[in-house]
Amino acid sequence: MPRTREYGVNTYRETMNHHILSVLVQNRPGVLARVAGLFARRGYNIFSLAVAPAEDPHRSRITIVVDLDSAPLEQITKQLFKLIDVIKISELDPSRSVERELMIATIKAAADQRSEFASLVDIFEGKVIAVSDEVITVSLEGHPEKLDDFEDLLSAYGIVELQRTGRVALPKLDRSSRLRLAN
Known part of the structure; x- marks a missing residue:
């Protein structure tokens, strides 16, 4: 659902097509930088990013809300899987996620x-x-x-x-x- 926000005299309308990816990665130095670097190199837009250790302290879970207008979801997941520290990628359907x-x-x-x-x-x-x-x-x-x-x-x-x-x-x-x- 698009939202309208007022910034000074300009009105900005959010109409991006967002998807939520849950990416399980090795909990090692530099992993987040490699993931963010992949998005930057490819010109993919990250709407939101959160990362913290997962249930296993040797792994971290990165929640990425991506703008699918900047790249198709299939392309994003293929590129993420090329990173050696990525273990699992799940797309979370907003109607079936918390x-x-x-x-x-x-x-x-x-x-x-x-x-x-x-x-x-x-x-x-x-x-x-x-x-x-x-x-x-x-x-x-x-x-x-x-x-x-x-x-x-x-x-x-x-x-x-x-x-x-x-x-x-x-x-x-x-x-x-x-x-x-x-x-």
Whole structure:
């Protein structure tokens, strides 16, 4: 779904065709640089990138949200598999995966706006993590669209600084797996 964002007097419309790749790699120095370098050399656009050690400390999972308008998915995966440290690549269907992202933002908040702003943070299940005389820093985690909506509402207060982690994602559990885990 395209989003419209205001940047000064220009309006930018996000209409990219995104896909989520979960790439399991060897946890070695330089692996992320080689993956990012491959994207740069080929002119592929990375919309979001997150990496951390996986369940096995010798491996890392890289979640890459790619813009398929810059290259076909098949071409991207073929190029990734050429890298020696790549173990497995999975495309995650957004309707069958769990996605999360973290946002930390510092917002202008005058004393008379604080209770209104605190209510907004509560509605989105965020946390106030720092307060000064003129600004408040908040954190929020959730589905990227939830963070998009929150960010749009923050604009009315005045965003001083904002940082988002990029998506992390895993496949959803099927019903039988969830039942086994509950027992």
